[in-house]
Amino acid sequence: MLNSKNSKIFIAGHKGLVGSALVRILLAKGYNNLVFRTHQELDLTNQASVAEFFQKEKPEYVFIAAAKVGGIMANNTYPADFIYQNLQIQNNVIHQAYLNSVKKLLLLGSVCIYPKFAPEPVGENSLLTGILEPTNEPYAIAKIAGIKMCQSYNRQYGTNFISVMPANLYGPGDNFNLQKSHVLPALIRKFYEAKINNQPEVVAWGTGKPRREFLYVDDMAEGCLFLMENFNPTKEQNEKGEIFLNLGVGSDITIADLVSLVKEVVGYEGKVVWDTSKPDGTPGRLLDCTKVNNLGWKPRVELKEGIKLALEWYIKNKTI
Numbered sequence: 001m002l003n004s005k006n007s008k009i010f011i012a013g014h015k016g017l018v019g020s021a022l023v024r025i026l027l028a029k030g031y032n033n034l035v036f037r038t039h040q041e042l043d044l045t046n047q048a049s050v051a052e053f054f055q056k057e058k059p060e061y062v063f064i065a066a067a068k069v070g071g072i073m074a075n076n077t078y079p080a081d082f083i084y085q086n087l088q089i090q091n092n093v094i095h096q097a098y099l100n101s102v103k104k105l106l107l108l109g110s111v112c113i114y115p116k117f118a119p120e121p122v123g124e125n126s127l128l129t130g131i132l133e134p135t136n137e138p139y140a141i142a143k144i145a146g147i148k149m150c151q152s153y154n155r156q157y158g159t160n161f162i163s164v165m166p167a168n169l170y171g172p173g174d175n176f177n178l179q180k181s182h183v184l185p186a187l188i189r190k191f192y193e194a195k196i197n198n199q200p201e202v203v204a205w206g207t208g209k210p211r212r213e214f215l216y217v218d219d220m221a222e223g224c225l226f227l228m229e230n231f232n233p234t235k236e237q238n239e240k241g242e243i244f245l246n247l248g249v250g251s252d253i254t255i256a257d258l259v260s261l262v263k264e265v266v267g268y269e270g271k272v273v274w275d276t277s278k279p280d281g282t283p284g285r286l287l288d289c290t291k292v293n294n295l296g297w298k299p300r301v302e303l304k305e306g307i308k309l310a311l312e313w314y315i316k317n318k319t320i
Helices: 017-028 047-057 072-077 079-099 134-157 183-196 217-230 235-239 255-266 290-295 303-317
Strands: 009-012 061-064 104-108 161-166 168-170 201-205 214-216 244-247 271-275
Touching (some): 009 017, 017 168, 017 217, 047 079, 061 217, 072 134, 079 104, 104 134, 161 217, 168 183, 168 303, 183 303, 214 303, 217 244, 217 290, 244 290, 255 303
Parallel strands (some): 104 161, 161 244, 201 271
16 A cells, blocks of 8 residues: 555645654655645535545545644543544544545544553553543543544445554644643743743642653654555454554653653753642553564654754744
8 A cells, every 4th residue: 555656645634743744754755745734724524625625636545643632631621622523523534535435544543542541561452441541531532433433434345444543742743832732742841941931940740650651753654654555454353443553662751750851851950849739640551562563663763862853843933
C-alpha cells in the first residue's frame, strides 16, 4: 500500500500536532499529492460537507488526525464536546472513505482507550477489559468506537481501515495553552515563562508519582507512514479485532522526573511547588509495542532531545 509517490492522500486535521507532523514526513519521503482543508474550509463534523468533499476529491488514502484533544482540565470541562465532536468526525470520514472506495485509512487513537488499571506494559489485547480513567472517559469511548467502526467496515465491506494508539505525543505544533494543553507542553511553557520573568517558583499538578510514556510526534508520523505501507491485517486478524497497533518508546518516566528534566532543559533555577489538590489522572500507561517493533518500526528521538526541539519551536511560535 502507498507504493506510489503520486498517491492522493487526505490528511484530516493537517494543522494540529499530529497532522502537521504527518504532512512533514510525507513531503520528506517524496509524497507529492497531498490534500487537506482547514476547519474553516471543511467542517468534519458536518456530514453533508464531508460527503461533498470526498465525492469531489476522491482521495486514495486517508489519515484521520483530526480530533478534539486536550489535557485533564479540558476533558473535565468539555466532556460533551469531546465525545460528540470526535464521534462525528470519525463517523463522517470513515463512512465516506468506504463510500468513495478509499484504498486504505488510518485512524489516530490514544492510549486512553485502555483500562485505567490495565497491566503494564499495556498490550493491544487489554482493550475493553476494565473501566476507563474517568477524567477522559468521553474521549476514550469515542476513540474505541472509531477502532470498532474500522473493524466493522473491514468485516462487512472488505475495506482496509487500521488504527494506531500512540503514547503521549509532543513536539512542534503542540498546544501550549495552559487551559487546554497536555502535561509536557504545559511544563515547557510554565518553566520558560518563569525563567524569563524571574519567577521564584513553578506550580506542578498532582503528586508527581504517575508515570507517562512520551513519543516525539515526528517519530509517530514515521510510524504511521510505516504502517500505511506495511500493515495490512488478515481476515483472521480483523475478526479478532487486531486492526490497531501501539506506537511508543518502550520506557516511561514519572511526572516528578519529567518536571526535573524540563526544568533542566529550559534552564530554570527556581523551585517547584506541587499542588496535590489537582488530579493525577491515570497512575501509569506504558505501552507494549512488541507487535509494531516486530514489523520493523522503532522510534529515534530521545526524550531530552525531543524536549529541546519542542522548546525551540515554542520560543519561535509562542505568539500563536
